[in-house]
Amino acid sequence: MAALLELEDVRARYGPVQALHGVSLTVDEGQIVAVLGANGAGKTTTLRAISNTVRREGAIRFAGNSVGRGGPDDVARLGIAHVPEGRGTFAELSVWENLRLGAYTRRGATKDDLARMSAYFPWIEERRNQQAGTLSGGEQQMLALARAFMQRPRLLLLDEPSLGLAPRLVTEIFRIVKDLNETEGLTVLVVEQNAHIALQLAQTAYVLEVGRVALSGPSAELQAHESIRRSYLGY
Amino acid sequence: MSELARKLGAVRQTRRSTVSTGVSLPVLALLAGVAVFLLVGCFTSTIFAQQTVAGLAQGAIFASLALALVLIYRATEVINFAQGELAMATTYVAYQLLQWGVPYWVTFFLTLVIAFVLGVVIQLVFIRPVQHRSVIAVVIVTVGLFILIDGLVTWKWGADLKFMEAPFGNTVYHVGQVAFSRNDLGVLLVSILSVVLLWVLFQFTKLGLAMRAAALRPAAASLVGVRVNWMLAMGWGLAAVLGAVAGLMTEPTQFLQPTMMQPILLYAFAAAVLGGLESPAGAVVGGLMLGVFLNLLGQYVGFATSELRLPIAFGVLLLVLLVKPNGLLGRRQVRRV
Numbered sequence A: 001m002a003a004l005l006e007l008e009d010v011r012a013r014y015g016p017v018q019a020l021h022g023v024s025l026t027v028d029e030g031q032i033v034a035v036l037g038a039n040g041a042g043k044t045t046t047l048r049a050i051s052n053t054v055r056r057e058g059a060i061r062f063a064g065n066s067v068g069r070g071g072p073d074d075v076a077r078l079g080i081a082h083v084p085e086g087r088g089t090f091a092e093l094s095v096w097e098n099l100r101l102g103a104y105t106r107r108g109a110t111k112d113d114l115a116r117m118s119a120y121f122p123w124i125e126e127r128r129n130q131q132a133g134t135l136s137g138g139e140q141q142m143l144a145l146a147r148a149f150m151q152r153p154r155l156l157l158l159d160e161p162s163l164g165l166a167p168r169l170v171t172e173i174f175r176i177v178k179d180l181n182e183t184e185g186l187t188v189l190v191v192e193q194n195a196h197i198a199l200q201l202a203q204t205a206y207v208l209e210v211g212r213v214a215l216s217g218p219s220a221e222l223q224a225h226e227s228i229r230r231s232y233l234g235y
Numbered sequence B: 001m002s003e004l005a006r007k008l009g010a011v012r013q014t015r016r017s018t019v020s021t022g023v024s025l026p027v028l029a030l031l032a033g034v035a036v037f038l039l040v041g042c043f044t045s046t047i048f049a050q051q052t053v054a055g056l057a058q059g060a061i062f063a064s065l066a067l068a069l070v071l072i073y074r075a076t077e078v079i080n081f082a083q084g085e086l087a088m089a090t091t092y093v094a095y096q097l098l099q100w101g102v103p104y105w106v107t108f109f110l111t112l113v114i115a116f117v118l119g120v121v122i123q124l125v126f127i128r129p130v131q132h133r134s135v136i137a138v139v140i141v142t143v144g145l146f147i148l149i150d151g152l153v154t155w156k157w158g159a160d161l162k163f164m165e166a167p168f169g170n171t172v173y174h175v176g177q178v179a180f181s182r183n184d185l186g187v188l189l190v191s192i193l194s195v196v197l198l199w200v201l202f203q204f205t206k207l208g209l210a211m212r213a214a215a216l217r218p219a220a221a222s223l224v225g226v227r228v229n230w231m232l233a234m235g236w237g238l239a240a241v242l243g244a245v246a247g248l249m250t251e252p253t254q255f256l257q258p259t260m261m262q263p264i265l266l267y268a269f270a271a272a273v274l275g276g277l278e279s280p281a282g283a284v285v286g287g288l289m290l291g292v293f294l295n296l297l298g299q300y301v302g303f304a305t306s307e308l309r310l311p312i313a314f315g316v317l318l319l320v321l322l323v324k325p326n327g328l329l330g331r332r333q334v335r336r337v
Helices: A043-050 A072-078 A093-101 A112-121 A136-150 A168-183 A195-201 A219-224 A226-233 B003-019 B027-044 B045-076 B085-098 B104-133 B137-155 B182-204 B207-217 B219-222 B228-254 B262-275 B280-302 B306-323
Strands: A003-014 A017-028 A032-037 A056-062 A080-083 A155-159 A187-192 A203-207 A210-219 B172-175 B180-181
Touching: A003 A043, A003 A155, A003 A187, A017 A032, A017 A043, A017 A187, A017 A203, A017 A210, A032 A168, A032 A195, A043 A080, A043 A155, A043 A187, A072 A080, A072 B219, A080 A136, A080 B207, A093 A136, A093 B207, A112 A136, A112 A168, A136 A168, A168 A187, A168 A195, A187 A195, A195 A219, A195 A226, A203 A219, A210 A219, A219 A226, A226 B207, B003 B045, B027 B045, B027 B280, B045 B085, B045 B180, B045 B182, B045 B207, B045 B228, B045 B262, B045 B280, B085 B104, B085 B137, B085 B262, B104 B137, B104 B228, B172 B182, B180 B182, B182 B207, B182 B228, B182 B280, B207 B219, B207 B228, B207 B262, B219 B228, B228 B262, B262 B280, B262 B306
Parallel strands: A032 A187, A032 A203, A080 A155, A155 A187
Antiparallel strands: A003 A017, A003 A056, A203 A210, B172 B180
């Protein structure tokens, strides 16, 4: 398997506060990779470094090419979809317009993709004219996934999809992510506080502690790991 | 596909009506009432009809400039105090082109193109560097632009009155006993047409959607690949185009001078607040209503002479801010997190 995304000694800071002290990680094509860690460990910053929404140092390679220091729009055009904290919903626009924005960087017809998207999110079609801000949290998360789907990315960056959602919805969201990964071959880098469900989903996981990779390896190994169990899984 | 998702959809469907954010019923009733009142008035009195059409023409100009203010307000969250002066400057550009012998309608479209470029350049050079600092910094920059543009135009063309070719002539049409000036009809047509074209751009094109997204949610927009900075600059360009339309349509009744757009900007401001500063449709409705209202008031209320037009417009503005701060069509923000 070839590496789709490689981070090498990536550092980032917010003003005087150093958030990442040199993070290196690899995401292979077709994989789901989870980034775990406590609050403030640098999980979100890692994703933001990849999509250039925070200034960073260190090398990031995507599909063999170095990712430049342009804006987030340039990264999106490389084929990386970032569903950020807060889900990036265009709350004032309709569901339909949110999806059209997902397909913004693409040329040509999107009709086929809309049909396929509807298979994953059957409720979206009939609610296309609803204002996106009036959707529930779970629906907004699904809309964010659908929007990312419309972007037809090679890599999906997913920031805490479980945040603020009922357990049943979390299971539902993760099931869809898994489905997208298996059926569409979508590579996913997901950041999660909910280590339990993230380790079930991902093949590989990284554990961040204060801006550094503390542990990494196949999910099954990490699940069995003594300190992970105690710190993140709670048994 | 998924039982849960389908159930969710079914539940939510029944709730859909309760979360709609459309225009409120009292406002709809008010607008309908105003429309009926004007229609009845127009059929019963010829003078009323004449004043209404003239008021609509005036109002269409307010609407164009008000819409320019709203476009920039939505994207930059400031009132562009230089909007009127920019409109005035582009009208001088048209004057210069006409002096060089360019035909009127060629001049018209050339001026719009120049206005667009000017708007984009102003955003890039003056606004972008201060945009991320604070709202007040941008406001001060627009006030500075006001003075700068005013000074440059006076320096180049002088402060005396200038005359331009009238685009629509002075013909008067008679329908029954009602006299409509061709100029009023032309102004109304051109202004409304530019507003409609802009609406089509924003509502039905990918570019327009991206511009709205960039203005509403710049961070999220850039994550889906929208070139946010360019979109914001284009927003200023389009606002300048609307301003140029307002300037060009004002000139035939006012003559050209550096101060000509200053009262219009104030009316446009009142119109934008009346309609709701966030609402493009509101700016248009507010502009038209204000134009007609002021004209009818001047006609039928003895003491409301032309000196009182601006104070009355500000009375309207104050009233709106006190009674309905969101304006007629300003949406309440409905959001669930």
